[in-house]
Amino acid sequence: MAWTAGASRIDVPIVIGGSENFDACTGGGHVAGLDPQGDGFLSVRSGPGGKPYSELDRLYNGSEVSICDEKGSWMGVVYGPRSMDCNTGTPWPTRMPYTGPCKAGWIHSRYVKVTAG
Numbered sequence: 777m778a779w780t781a782g783a784s785r786i787d788v789p790i791v792i793g794g795s796e797n798f799d800a801c802t803g804g805g806h807v808a809g810l811d812p813q814g815d816g817f818l819s820v821r822s823g824p825g826g827k828p829y830s831e832l833d834r835l836y837n838g839s840e841v842s843i844c845d846e847k848g849s850w851m852g853v854v855y856g857p858r859s860m861d862c863n864t865g866t867p868w869p870t871r872m873p874y875t876g877p878c879k880a881g882w883i884h885s886r887y888v889k890v891t892a893g
Contacts, residue, residue, distance in 0.1 A: 791845050804890070
C-alpha cells in the first residue's frame, strides 16, 4: 500500500527492514549544501529520478532524515519532527514498504551529509 500525503502518493515505496539485529533504517543524515541564493530547498519526490516523479514535500538545510533505501544516486528517506518516533530505529525482521507515521520520499544524495550508517 502506498503512503499518501493529501493528494500526493509515493510511486516507488521506501522499503525498510529485513534484519532481526539491525534497525529498520540503518543510516542517518541531514540536508546540506543547498544554495541559499537558489531555490533553498530540496524536493522530496515520489520516486528516485527527479522530474518524472511528483514533488511530495520540501526539505531545507539542516533537515534530519533517516536513510532507509537507495537506488543509484537517490536515497529513500523517512523524516518527521524531532519529537516524533518514526518507528525506524528498531529492528523489522521482514522487508516491507514504510507506511508511517512519518513522511517518506526520495531525495538526491548530493545534498545529504551522512552522519550515521
